[in-house]
């Protein structure tokens with residue numbers, strides 16, 4: 001039985017399938033869902049937790065190391081054979097009997113009166129320096145704790161301690177009626193909010209067998225691509241800051257601001273919170289959108305010429321923070337990180353929303369900071385192209401009002417839904433029971449990239465860390481939840 | 482209105498994220514960018530708590546960040562000011578009742594509402610509040626200590 005579980009999962013990985021989610025339920029099931037990237041077909045497997053144990057996949061599938069540690073921390077189920085069961089989400093402050101997603105929920109734990117730091121894994125030996133950074137930072141940065149083992153300037157090992165921002169998002173979503181979920185899902189992470197909202201809307205619609213009409217789908221594509229432009233502008237602004245290229249940094253922030261002001265005008269929110277709901281998505285005037293894109297291009301084109309013509313900047317990015325294709329594959333990378341390492345992974349290619357849009361998959365070479373920078377440059381322009389095409393369609397379609405739809409209030413069932421967020425494959429694994437949420441699992445785009453970041457660090461110098469980190473641009477919030 | 486030695490004309494701010502969704506951070510970054518350029522209004526973010534007059538907190542205060550936040554607060558010299566930035570820090574955000582959070586700050590000298598506060602509103606709230614503080618030059622030398 002347990003061998004079946006391992007064999008099935010390995011077979012999917014070997015077939016080149018994409019792992020959508022690996023998570024547990026309170027009643028003792030561990031479930032894995034895979035997707036065939038050719039046709040989008042999904043397959044789910046489950047194994048039972050017996051005597052509080054389930055067979056670990058980590059040795060065969062290193063990409064699930066964190067998923068299994070998370071199950072261990074939040075459910076109390078032990079992945080048998082896992083090589084590293086140090087706490088990931090838990091801290092020494094958590095009462096030992098407290099498992100927030102376990103069979104016996106405790107709503108208000110009595111935190112222990114100790115420091116929250118988990119012990120770090122470091123390299124021992126003569127001449128090695130241990131450098132700790134965070135969890136609070138000397139700038140506007142989300143909270144995370146990084147422990148470097150250094151030999152002089154060189155990084156030997158990086159131990160990443162996240163989940164400083166762990167709020168318990170999956171648990172508060174449980175038991176909520178369908179109508180209450182949107183504001184919470186919208187705020188799982190500001191960087192990928194439209195992607196999260198769209199996932200939730202699609203899950204409800206799939207379970208209700210509601211088929212969105214073309215206008216609704218078009219509005220969602222516009223919102224998703226607008227979010228990608230916003231996020232890529234942010235990341236493209238931060239990478240030059242990592243090497244002190246202030247002119248490019250400040251100008252990119254100005255372009256981002258132009259885009260944000262436009263989003264506020266078009267959709268009512270500068271970060272697009274609360275713009276997608278089951279059966280609904282915020283609409284925009286196509287001419288105003290086209291005008292905004294024109295304004296953006298006026299600033300974007302000279303900026304692109306500036307950064308592409310700066311040799312010093314390119315030299316600084318080349319060969320730094322390399323992700324090898326083999327590691328990208330092994331760790332289950334996707335999004336910009338995978339594409340910059342030459343791997344064509346973009347779930348828009350199988351997504352119903354993009355059925356007749358054919359977004360180009362922009363690939364990089366070398367898997368270094370420069371490749372990630374360049375892929376974002378190309379993807380931003382591709383998103384602008386998709387936005388222009390969508391706006392034209394909206395205009396030609398002689399816009400009729402959105403079909404009104406009321407969510408049936410006794411919906412039940414499970415749906416595994418995904419979108420390509422600016423940070424990669426964003427998956428929600430949702431179970432509804434009679435109109436209420438029974439289980440809500442979020443596996444966001446950056447989750448599998450954090451261990452990969454640690455993997456890419458040795459061999460680089462410590463001064464390169466901010467640059468490499470910015471080029472991955474991983475969000476903490478949707479990882480920590 | 483409380484006396485404050487610093488803060489009337491310039492405010493040096495140290496930021497700590499205590500469980501934010503990164504929306505508040507994005508808008509804070511915008512405040513420092515070329516469009517709003519809050520430095521020319523006497524507002525700035527500083528890297529060290531030792532250089533700060535104020536602690537600005539975002540997020541609903543995750544339990545894990547509560548102690549590190551306190552360490553930063555202790556490192557800021559007196560007199561010091563606490564700013565709750567955004568609905569989560571103010572205690573009225575959507576994560577208020579999650580098991581991992583304390584539901585915002587217990588007390589704050591200034592609360593800036595919004596999810597997230599937009600740069601214009603945030604800067605306006607800070608500037609308006611700064612003008613209500615006592616000007617140290619018109620006060621006896623040792624006033625304003627808490």
Ligand code: SF4
Pocket residue numbers: 187190500501502503504505539540541566567568569570574575595596597598
């Ligand atoms: S107030 Fe809103 S934007 Fe700010 S951290 Fe909370 S949810 Fe995010």
